[in-house]
Amino acid sequence: MKIEDVVCSFCGCLCDDLVVEVDGTRVVSVENGCTLANEKFLGDHRLKTPIRRSGNSWTKISYEEAIAETAAILLDADRPLLYGWSGTFGEAQSIGVHLAEILGAVIDNTSTVCHGPSILAIQEVGHPGCTLGQVKNRADVVVYWGANPVDAHPRHMSRYTTYCDGFFRKDAFKERKVIVVDVRETESSNIADEFMKVNPGGDYAVLSALRAIVRGKGDIIPARVEGVSREQLFRVADICKSAKFGAFFFGVGLTMAPGKNKNIRNAIELTEELSRHTKFTISPMRGHWNVYGSNEVFTWISGYPYAVDFARGIAFYNPGETTSVDILKREECDACLVVASDPGAHFPKACAEHLARIPTIQIDPHVNVTTHLAHIQIPVAVAGIDAEGTAYRMDGVPIRTRKLFQGSYPDDLVVLEKLYAIVKEAKG
Amino acid sequence: MRFLLNTGRTIKQGSFVERKNNPSYQVAAATILMNPVDMLEIMVEEGNHVRVKSDTGEVVLQVSPDNGLTRGRVFVSLGPYANHIVSPETHGTGMPDFKVTPVSIEPTDDPVLTVSSLMERCGGLPYED
Amino acid sequence: MPGLLIKNAFVIDPLSGVKGEVMDIAIRDGKIVEDVPSGAEIIDVRGCLTLPGGIDSHSHVCGTKVNFGRYMSPEDMRAGRTARKGVMHVTSGYSVPTTFGNSYRYSTMGYTTILEGAMAPLEARHTHEEFTATPHQDMLANTLFDGNWSIMDAVREKDVKRAAAVVAWTLAAVKGFAIKLTNPGGTEAWGWGGDMSSVHDTVPNFDVSPAEIISTMIKANELLNLPHSVHLHCNNLGVPGNYRTTLNTIGLAPDLNKERQSLYLTHVQFHSYGGTTWRDICSKSEDITMAINSRPHVVMDMGQIMFGRTTTMTADGPMEFKLYKLHHNKWSNHDVELETGSGIIPVYYSRKSLVNCVMWAIGLELALLTKNPWQCLLSTDSPNGAPFVKYPEIIALLMSRKFRENERKMIDQRTEHFVPLFAIDRELDWYEIAVMTRAGQAKALGLTRIGKGYLSPGAEADVAIYPIKPGEIDPSVDYQQVVAGFSRTLHTIKRGRVVARDGEVVVEGANSTIWSRAHVPPEYDMGKDPEFIKKFEQYYTVRMNNYPVQDVYLPRGIRIETEASL
Structure with missing residues (x-):
């Protein structure tokens, strides 16, 4: 059976035009997908049953056992951390926040090591953005800064920017200038009209230089700024200022580099400065397909997009303190529930060591790096393949993922609702 | 020799995120990209192993050349190998310094550990499916 | 369910022409009714101001x-x-x-x-x-x-x-x-x-x-x-x-x-x-x-x-x-x-x-x-x-x-x-x-057709009872009492159920979403219109099939249906 308009649950592009052929409970072909989508849909490497570590061996256990023991661990914990959430759908994330609320836990999502600094910047200066269709239909200048879409968001350029014709851009590839700013050459920089190579850690200064030029203070710019020539800075500023519609996209190359949230603040303020001359927007290249959904769901329930601590009864938010890496580094949490992400792979070693030290439970369809650190893992259906629910694209557009077949795994929502019911019963 | 380590997403790493016990994931995550001249300098060839040390820790990786890298800079895909040398310090932002870790690199004959043995060293128990 | 009787309510119900009368309001099955059988829960509000929700x-x-x-x-x-x-x-x-x-x-x-x-x-x-x-x-x-x-x-x-x-x-x-x-x-x-x-x-x-x-x-x-x-x-x-x-x-x-x-x-x-x-x-x-x-x-x-x-x-x-x-x-x-x-x-x-x-x-x-x-x-x-x-x-x-x-x-x-x-x-x-x-x-919203905004029989039993006794205070002078009174109901009743009392919410709640569905002749169905479809094919970034909000998002939807005069 061929299913059309399938939503890809890999990256924040949330492409919704895949055609997937399914035979029973197996995906046999994928059309329109990128390499990452093909791997995701065609790959079938699931953990078969819940597993538990007993001393130096792993044993298979039932779902009931696994969920009951997870509830017991979380109820027994003084400072539980509920981490992940970006790889599942909104309805499950919502139960996660309520679970954290009732447990007095900290709940955090993968933004914490991705676009958390962007959120901090937005909380300082706001975010002039737009949906991706605005860019597709209008933009004549696109800037990728600290982002490598060819590798991380493979269809971003063909669906929304460089290669994508729009209403006011009938021949996008010719009409649209692409500027790439990065510390290294990448597949993306190779196809740029203008590549601005910045010294590592030099983004803040380069952004400041561009702001100065746009403001008419170009005379203070030295011959070189962090590896970029004065001539190139003026040229780039001029391209941006003379754009009819400019779209700035930034990646973790800015959020993880020195300056972090201040880099993003500077980029947003550059966008704001450009908005006084022409139309300009800025957007983060969100990684996980539904990381933005986790920010949205956390926010409407708790008021904060990530790093929410319910230990005081109220929702408390203080990134740097209530963020997962900091909590794990301080060896503060005494149990951790990981849902739909892989901190074992993506957190520094000290954090992985603490995850191994405490009872860590993982709810995830696949064996990943965290599996080796966990006490229990509960496999679930894959959202977008055999589970469905709401996801938020990197620009905030909500799309419902599809369930392509009825498989044998429960989905995140089913498992979390059972867990929540036990915890609620115990907490009264 | 001292280098500046950058980490980030790659399409290979992305392709194997749901198969992290797979040797291909290990290759994607345990490869260090270097400028070919730097490789000459420390006398390693493509596929050779190097020990990469930072103030935080050390890990053995295999080398691959990348002409796009400026001399003195190296790149490792984000993942458990890179995270053996990235500091957990976040400077109050929640975000570690994934992009600028000073490291030293030297050739070694030691093997590149599998993902599971890497985690075993962190206190975990390898799960082989 | 024997129902609920609000006694001695000082009712102002403009849509029913009630401009301030002390009366009882009977509620059953989420609606305002003429009366309720004995055994109904009784709330005596002692002349407090009672308005539609x-x-x-x-x-x-x-x-x-x-x-x-x-x-x-x-x-x-x-x-x-x-x-x-x-x-x-x-x-x-x-x-x-x-x-x-x-x-x-x-x-x-x-x-x-x-x-x-x-x-x-x-x-x-x-x-x-x-x-x-x-x-x-x-x-x-x-x-x-x-x-x-x-x-x-x-x-x-x-x-x-x-x-x-x-x-x-x-x-x-x-x-x-x-x-x-x-x-x-x-x-x-x-x-x-x-x-x-x-x-x-x-x-x-x-x-x-x-x-x-x-x-x-x-x-x-x-x-x-x-x-x-x-x-x-x-x-x-x-x-x-x-x-x-x-x-x-x-x-x-x-x-x-x-x-x-x-x-x-x-x-x-x-x-x-x-x-x-x-x-x-x-x-x-x-x-x-x-x-x-x-x-x-x-x-x-x-x-x-x-x-x-x-x-x-x-x-x-x-x-x-x-x-x-x-x-x-x-x-x-x-x-x-x-x-x-x-x-x-x-x-x-x-x-x-x-x-x-x-x-x-x-x-x-x-x-x-x-x-x-x-x-x-x-x-x-x-x-x-x-x-x-x-x-x-x-x-x-x-x-x-x-x-x-x-x-x-x-x-x-x-x-x-x-x-x-x-x-x-x-x-x-x-x-x-x-x-x-x-x-x-x-x-103004056209909601009276679904029983909103009034308190006569047949209406939705959405009622707000405020700790204000209109005969006893002069709002022109006692304006602070007006502020306090409207800030916190004695009882808020939603679809026949007390949902808030004295500033505290007392039930989890389950609401409805009200939406409009205008039926048009087939020749005006834009879902089949080539120009309209083209906008999705070429200019939107979401496929037309993925655009509509599925019914699952409205667990208790109330659809107001109309016939278009096209």
């Missing part, structure tokens, strides 16, 4: 921009927080509370129905997700058409029926309630950094004017026989001298509907400014209310501002950028492809700012100078003028000249030279307040 006809509580207001404002989240307690979830936020925060605070003020003022169709699913997390109120969504390409194409071709067909398809797809136009044409112009400066300006590339969009949509709305009229946020919001644009807009409205208005103007305070700059801005409330008083087919809401901190948020992206350039705080913007825009900035309305004082006076003047309370409904365009928790103070200001005089001493002393407020003696009475906070909304 409050209805807010324009508030921003759910959806993309509201949530972004929270997301970007941890300082606002910290400014209002409560811990989990009983059935109540944690809440955060003062001007943009979390969904549960909104729901509990509205509920303890006696509100049982809220219309979200602006939903971008492309992002409707988000609004509906938040609706289900706002469990104590029935929810409705104004659906934005101000910059809709298919609508502007139809307007240019002078094809009212096609515009109606686009509306019918879209409302059904996104489960929207009514047509909202926010700065018509202006949001599309903002896609290039521009705006509309009058109703006769031309939208770039589309060759239509705001006036043409408004006129066409008023007619299209009536062709579809929708419950509500066109709900309009005029062009030039917040600009000195904009009252002319507002008067021109009012002049565009024909009288096409016997049951209700043909045009609803929202937050008119922001559109009633005279003068030419921020230095000489003055009130034009007299001109505006004169126009409204002579046109019974136009209804407005106040858009009152109250002093203090709040967050402004609107689909009017260009306006927010102008405001940002004045305030220099933080600015968010979010344009939505082929449809609309939005912007958010935090503001502080200060008693020390002459401009803010003039704005404050204008809102009150609109209510006091509109002769018929059914034509001027109470609102703050929450949170734009102030968060809705300020409604009780506004009620008290409208009921007490003394309160207004006391405020006069606290504000910029030059204010009185720019506004007529302090020359107005009128004090509204309980009946007028009941009209302006529920009955008028029910009529």
Whole structure:
């Protein structure tokens, strides 16, 4: 059976035009997908049953056992951390926040090591953005800064920017200038009209230089700024200022580099400065397909997009303190529930060591790096393949993922609702 | 020799995120990209192993050349190998310094550990499916 | 279920013609009934003021921009927080509370129905997700058409029926309630950094004017026989001298509907400014209310501002950028492809700012100078003028000249030279307040057909009982008691069940979402129209199949069906 308009649950592009052929409970072909989508849909490497570590061996256990023991661990914990959430759908994330609320836990999502600094910047200066269709239909200048879409968001350029014709851009590839700013050459920089190579850690200064030029203070710019020539800075500023519609996209190359949230603040303020001359927007290249959904769901329930601590009864938010890496580094949490992400792979070693030290439970369809650190893992259906629910694209557009077949795994929502019911019963 | 380590997403790493016990994931995550001249300098060839040390820790990786890298800079895909040398310090932002870790690199004959043995060293128990 | 009997209620029920009588109200199976059998639960309210559940006809509580207001404002989240307690979830936020925060605070003020003022169709699913997390109120969504390409194409071709067909398809797809136009044409112009400066300006590339969009949509709305009229946020919001644009807009409205208005103007305070700059801005409330008083087919809401901190948020992206350039705080913007825009900035309305004082006076003047309370409904365009928790103070200001005089001493002393407020003696009475906070909304939104806004048998049993004994207090003098009384009900009853008591929410709640489905002849089904489909194929970034909001998002949807006259 061929299913059309399938939503890809890999990256924040949330492409919704895949055609997937399914035979029973197996995906046999994928059309329109990128390499990452093909791997995701065609790959079938699931953990078969819940597993538990007993001393130096792993044993298979039932779902009931696994969920009951997870509830017991979380109820027994003084400072539980509920981490992940970006790889599942909104309805499950919502139960996660309520679970954290009732447990007095900290709940955090993968933004914490991705676009958390962007959120901090937005909380300082706001975010002039737009949906991706605005860019597709209008933009004549696109800037990728600290982002490598060819590798991380493979269809971003063909669906929304460089290669994508729009209403006011009938021949996008010719009409649209692409500027790439990065510390290294990448597949993306190779196809740029203008590549601005910045010294590592030099983004803040380069952004400041561009702001100065746009403001008419170009005379203070030295011959070189962090590896970029004065001539190139003026040229780039001029391209941006003379754009009819400019779209700035930034990646973790800015959020993880020195300056972090201040880099993003500077980029947003550059966008704001450009908005006084022409139309300009800025957007983060969100990684996980539904990381933005986790920010949205956390926010409407708790008021904060990530790093929410319910230990005081109220929702408390203080990134740097209530963020997962900091909590794990301080060896503060005494149990951790990981849902739909892989901190074992993506957190520094000290954090992985603490995850191994405490009872860590993982709810995830696949064996990943965290599996080796966990006490229990509960496999679930894959959202977008055999589970469905709401996801938020990197620009905030909500799309419902599809369930392509009825498989044998429960989905995140089913498992979390059972867990929540036990915890609620115990907490009264 | 001292280098500046950058980490980030790659399409290979992305392709194997749901198969992290797979040797291909290990290759994607345990490869260090270097400028070919730097490789000459420390006398390693493509596929050779190097020990990469930072103030935080050390890990053995295999080398691959990348002409796009400026001399003195190296790149490792984000993942458990890179995270053996990235500091957990976040400077109050929640975000570690994934992009600028000073490291030293030297050739070694030691093997590149599998993902599971890497985690075993962190206190975990390898799960082989 | 034997039912519920509210005894000794001092009832004001304008739609049923009850203007203040002590009586009993019987409730069974979620409805008001003639009587209940013995054994029914009895609540003796001892002469307390009993009104139909409050209805807010324009508030921003759910959806993309509201949530972004929270997301970007941890300082606002910290400014209002409560811990989990009983059935109540944690809440955060003062001007943009979390969904549960909104729901509990509205509920303890006696509100049982809220219309979200602006939903971008492309992002409707988000609004509906938040609706289900706002469990104590029935929810409705104004659906934005101000910059809709298919609508502007139809307007240019002078094809009212096609515009109606686009509306019918879209409302059904996104489960929207009514047509909202926010700065018509202006949001599309903002896609290039521009705006509309009058109703006769031309939208770039589309060759239509705001006036043409408004006129066409008023007619299209009536062709579809929708419950509500066109709900309009005029062009030039917040600009000195904009009252002319507002008067021109009012002049565009024909009288096409016997049951209700043909045009609803929202937050008119922001559109009633005279003068030419921020230095000489003055009130034009007299001109505006004169126009409204002579046109019974136009209804407005106040858009009152109250002093203090709040967050402004609107689909009017260009306006927010102008405001940002004045305030220099933080600015968010979010344009939505082929449809609309939005912007958010935090503001502080200060008693020390002459401009803010003039704005404050204008809102009150609109209510006091509109002769018929059914034509001027109470609102703050929450949170734009102030968060809705300020409604009780506004009620008290409208009921007490003394309160207004006391405020006069606290504000910029030059204010009185720019506004007529302090020359107005009128004090509204309980009946007028009941009209302006529920009955008028029910009529204007067309919700009486589903039993909202009144308390006679057959109505939905949404009831608010306030700790106010109208015979015993003089609101003109005891205005603080009015504020306290309207801040916290004795009982809020939603669909026959007590949901809040003495300021505490007592049940988890389960609301409904109300939407409009206009049936059109097959030749007007845009789902089969090649031009319309092409917009999805070529210009939207979401496939047409993935665009409609699935039924699963409306677990208790109430569909208002109409037959289009096409």
